[in-house]
Structure formats: C-alpha cells, structure tokens
Amino acid sequence: MAVILAQSRIIELFLAxxxxxxxxxxxxxxxxxxxxxxxxxxxxxxxxxxxxxxxxIMLNALQGLRDVDRGRADAVRLYTDSRWKMLTLLQIPSAILSFLLA
Known part of the structure; x- marks a missing residue:
C-alpha cells in the first residue's frame, strides 16, 4: 500500500x-x-x-519511499526515465530501513 501511495499523488492525497x-x-x-x-x-x-x-508500518514505509537522496534520484532520472526503475533501484532500497525499524 505504501508503494501505491508513493507512486500516485492523487491516491495519497485521498487515503493519507x-x-x-x-x-x-x-x-x-x-x-x-x-x-x-x-x-x-x-x-x-x-x-x-x-x-x-x-x-x-505503512506510514514509515511511505516516509522511507519519500526520503530518497536528491542526487541519486536525479542520477536515476538522467539514465532511465522509467518509474519502475526508480522504484526498484532507489526507492525500495532506501525504504527498507524505515520499514524494518517501524
């Protein structure tokens, strides 16, 4: 659910x-x-x-998905334009710590 909320701003504004x-x-x-x-x-x-x-747990995971290093996010956007690549290469690995410490 945190991944869905992180990917869609409209759903997040409705469900948060x-x-x-x-x-x-x-x-x-x-x-x-x-x-x-x-x-x-x-x-x-x-x-x-x-x-x-x-x-x-879901709110901590959502916060972890949102707290991505800006420089790394720009680098991933520069090399790939896929939201799936951004999610799998950057957002999920950065959210693991927030998810486990919930």
Missing amino acids: PITVFVQITPIVAVAPLISMYAPNPRSAQLSDAFIVTFFP
Missing part, C-alpha cells in the same frame, strides 16, 4: 488522512465496536492486531 486518522485513534475506543460487529472473537482480535500494526 484516513490512514493517519486510523493510526491516531486509540484502539481502546475502536475495539468495542470491532468486537460488536465481528462474527467471532478471533476475527475481532485479528482486526485489532491488524489496525495496531499495519498503519504505523
């Missing part, structure tokens, strides 16, 4: 406020609603765990 809102909402406030609408307690626990873990 939602992801930040979900991340800053306390799970204590959301857990009763999830447990009320979940079909069984196991799926409620999995939903809570997903919310707690997914959004911080």
Whole structure:
C-alpha cells in the first residue's frame, strides 16, 4: 500500500488522512465496536492486531519511499526515465530501513 501511495499523488492525497486518522485513534475506543460487529472473537482480535500494526508500518514505509537522496534520484532520472526503475533501484532500497525499524 505504501508503494501505491508513493507512486500516485492523487491516491495519497485521498487515503493519507484516513490512514493517519486510523493510526491516531486509540484502539481502546475502536475495539468495542470491532468486537460488536465481528462474527467471532478471533476475527475481532485479528482486526485489532491488524489496525495496531499495519498503519504505523505503512506510514514509515511511505516516509522511507519519500526520503530518497536528491542526487541519486536525479542520477536515476538522467539514465532511465522509467518509474519502475526508480522504484526498484532507489526507492525500495532506501525504504527498507524505515520499514524494518517501524
């Protein structure tokens, strides 16, 4: 999801406020609603765990994809004009550290 948000500015402008809102909402406030609408307690626990873990990791990965060295980005743009090459050669390797330290 972070790669999709990093590649499309329009999708990022639409989904970023939602992801930040979900991340800053306390799970204590959301857990009763999830447990009320979940079909069984196991799926409620999995939903809570997903919310707690997914959004911080995704936002850190998005930040890592955005924090690319300007000189290296210009060099990749100079030699190739492909967004795929920019993603695979520069953005993903620079985002690995942000993803792992989330």
